[in-house]
Amino acid sequence: MEKSPTSNVKNIFRRFSIFRKSDGHIKKKPSRRSIETFSSEDKDKEVTxxxxxxxxxxxxxxxxxxxxxxxxxxxxxxxxxxxxxxxxxxxxxxxxxxxxxxxxxxxxxxxxxxxxxxxxxxxxxxxxxxxxxxxxxxxxxxxxxxxxxxxxxxxxxxxxxxxxxxxxxxxxxxxxxxxxxxxxxxxxxxxxxxxxxxxxxxxxxxxxxxxxxxxxxxxxxxxxxxxxxxxxxxxxxxxxxxxxxxxxxxxxxxxxxxxxxxxxxxxxxxxxIMEEDLNKIKTSYCHCHKEEFKLKLENFSTLETEVWKKKKSPKRTEDGFLTSKIHMDICELIARYAGNLEKIDENLGKSVVSSCLDELNQFYPRFEKEFSQHTVSLLTSDLLDCCLWVEYHITYINSFSSLKENLQCYKESCSAQVEKLEKEVDGLTLRLRQTLRDHFKSEVKPYMDGMMTKKWLKTDEDFKEVISRVENYSGLCKSMRAPSAQIFVNDLHYYVAKEYVSQLMKKKYSCKKNKNEDAAIKLKEQWNELRKLFVEMGSSLKWLYPLGNYLSDIIGMEIEKNIKDLLHPLVSNYPDISKKQLSAVLSFRDNGFSLEKHNVINHFTALKRDAGNTNHEHSFFTDIE
Structure with missing residues (x-):
């Protein structure tokens, strides 16, 4: 039960000796006490x-x-x-x-x-x-x-x-x-x-x-x-x-x-202080924190810019992954803010973390723009600079993916901000991977265009260039963390397979005088070499592996009418292949008209009709123009 104010004052008076009327002084002056002792007064004397x-x-x-x-x-x-x-x-x-x-x-x-x-x-x-x-x-x-x-x-x-x-x-x-x-x-x-x-x-x-x-x-x-x-x-x-x-x-x-x-x-x-005024202080504090955090982020970005300007090689973790300090600096800064503020007020700590995460979402686009502007010149320089450009992309794919993982600890208290951050990071890492993939395409495309030609039958020069570039990226992919590494390897595998097969559809060449058998052998050898390389890289697109063999068997078939027997596994595993695309493969084998070829096309049409519009797990030929 709470004591009345009057009771409290009486308790306080008990600490003192009798007041002397003559001079107004207290007989005995008590020792100084801190405010914490106010509630524990001596109660052995009553003083009026x-x-x-x-x-x-x-x-x-x-x-x-x-x-x-x-x-x-x-x-x-x-x-x-x-x-x-x-x-x-x-x-x-x-x-x-x-x-x-x-x-x-x-x-x-x-x-x-x-x-x-x-x-x-x-x-x-x-x-x-x-x-x-x-x-x-x-x-x-x-x-x-x-x-x-x-x-x-x-x-x-x-x-x-x-x-x-x-x-x-x-x-x-x-x-x-x-x-x-x-x-x-x-x-x-x-x-x-x-x-x-x-x-x-x-x-x-x-x-x-x-x-x-x-x-x-x-x-x-x-x-x-x-x-x-x-x-x-x-x-x-x-x-x-x-x-x-x-x-x-x-x-x-x-x-x-x-x-x-x-x-x-x-x-x-x-x-x-009124609750309204206290809330104003907290709001101003959060705003001040956000401004400081924004400034810190810009400082982190400036440090990264110095790395690009001086063409410094990125650092590696103990397990060999390329990395940058930026994600660690950001995580440590937010953690320090949160730790300091929780000691003052738990809700205030959540508010500041929330505002920091909001600012971080605004930071990604600025960083991405600066990164692109400062590193694009590396692509116009020598091969080492081009490799450095690739390493920088892998570095930030790794760093921002790690940042996303490390900030999961705030998901319970700031779920909306963390979910938005996840989307921003996923978008950023996707664009970085796409930029790498587009660069890979630009390197490989000229050599892919040399496939399925008369020259291709005579020399492996273009194919070796393709293999060389895939091997270069294979080494770089080992520096990329999962799951981005898996996604990127799959992207490369899919692109190489699609681009290689698409050359058959372009009707650049038609085999003459039994050259189809030589072409089939070469296609199978090259396809298996690519398969081996992507298996080593860790591609999970195993469904692509049989395609080269199916196509090489069709091209190398000596008796044309027997091609019908090869169509069922092709249509079963790759139901999106069109009549036009099969016709192009047959034209590569031999562009002359024959009744047997016509019968093969009719059989293919019947297989497609019987298969109906069943959805298939994978799509491949639909992406080939």
Whole structure:
């Protein structure tokens, strides 16, 4: 069960010895304690704060002059001033027709008395200006006036005015806390907030040890001072916020508000700063974090640009994969942000990570553009530069794929951002692979165009060039991480197989004088050599392997009518082959018209019809123009 404020103040009073009326001092001054000890007070002694009582017999029958009462007030003779004021009020009460001037004099004198009383309260925040005896008079007058509320000449709001005086005193006290400029000290805010917290602790400790004995329990003095400190600190923090522009200062401010503000005052923390204002600070902090993260990303990109300009070879991991530091730097930066912020506020940490992931998604297109612009010149240089260009692409395929994997830890807290990031990374790595594949195509295409010609039958020169380039990429693919490596190898395999077979469809050459048998042998040998190479590279497109043998058997068949017997496995495994494409293969074998060839075409048509429109797992001939 929570203790009432009055009970708390009584507990606080138990720490002190009896207040001496003669000099207003405490017999024994307690040792200084931190704010954390406020809730664990000694309870072995009951102490009652000193209080004067105004007796009716003390009120003069005839009040002294207004000028004399004013003099009493100005010279801090509060008792004499107040007793004569009461006499003046009684005189006003007894007079049936109160004079306006007398009522005006009373109001002016009461106003002067109130200002004097609360100047005393205001100054009590300064240890050098503390007068305990006067505080006793102040408290007694406040309670006395509350009893006389409603009488002629009475003023309202004494307790509220006293609270305002306390608040202004606290404000002035906090203004004395040292505050360096940013130019004087890079850690200006963190240092100031540390001193501010210490000042709050010391002020409230002094209230307990030096001020409570001057006030009666009815005024809830300690609770009032606590509340006023919250209000004053909150106002102070708002003024400080106007000067905050850097990330470390936002961090220091939030850490102070959420964690470092004196721990025993947590119950009043809602008074420290409004939730709306706290959210504004958090929003500004997230924005500042995002801007810093964006700047860091640009710095990372600049470091990579230096690598490209100086044509430095990419680094390799222990297991031989090409890699860059960029993904590690990004992951470490986000992890550091998240770790630091979770100590302040878990939700704030999630917000900052979310904003970083959003910014990262914007970073990829910028990086890709810069990468393309800075490395394209390598393709117009020598062979080593071309190889370096390929290595750079593999490097960033690996790095950004690793980044995607490492950021999976934020999927639960930032699912939407991580899913978008996954799509961005997949798109980037796809485009990098496509760029590599297109470059491979540009290297291989001229030699592929030399296939299935008269020259091709006589020499292996073009085919050897194709093999050489595939072997070059085979070595480079070993530097690429899965699953990108598997996808890329499959892409190369599919392209080479498609381009090789498509040469048969272009009707560039037709075998004469039994040259079809030589062509069939060559086609089978070359196809098997390609097959062996792609098996070593790890291609998973095993369904492509039989095609070369099917086609070479058709081309090399000595008796034309027997070709019909070879069509069923071809149509079963590659149902998308068209009549036109089969006709082109037959023309390569022999472009002359014959009834047997016509029968072969008819048999093929029947097989296709019987097969119907059954969907097949793979498509190949559809991609051949």
């Amino acid at each position: 704060p000193h209080k004067f009582e105004f007796k009716t017999t003390e009120i003069p029958l005839k009040p002294c002059s207004v000028l004399q009462i004013k003099t009493y007030i100005e010279t801090d003779m509060l008792k004499e001033a107040y007793l004569n004021l009461l006499s003046l009020r009684l005189e006003l009460k007894l007079e049936k027709s109160a004079l306006v001037n007398k009522e005006k004099d009373i109001n002016l004198l009461y106003d002067a008395l109130r200002h004097k009383m609360f100047a005393i309260v205001h100054k009590s925040s300064d240890v050098n200006s503390l007068n305990k005896e006067q505080l006793v008079y102040v408290a007694t007058i406040i309670l006395e006036e509350e009893k006389r509320e409603g009488e002629p000449g009475a003023m309202q709001g004494w307790r509220e005015a006293w609270r305002d005086a306390v608040l202004n005193g606290v404000r002035d006290s906090l203004k004395k806390v040292p505050l360096d400029s940013r130019e004087q000290n890079a850690s200006w805010l963190a240092v100031h907030l540390g001193l501010l917290g210490k000042a709050v602790v010391e002020d409230l400790e002094r209230v307990k040890t030096e001020l409570l004995s001057s006030y009666p329990a009815e005024l809830n003095v300690f609770e009032t001072y606590v509340s006023c400190h919250h209000k004053a600190v909150g106002e102070h923090l708002k003024r400080l916020l106007e000067k905050v522009t850097e990330l470390k200062d936002y961090s220091a401010l939030l850490d102070f508000i959420i964690h470092r503000y004196p721990s025993d005052l947590q119950a009043h923390k809602k008074d420290l």
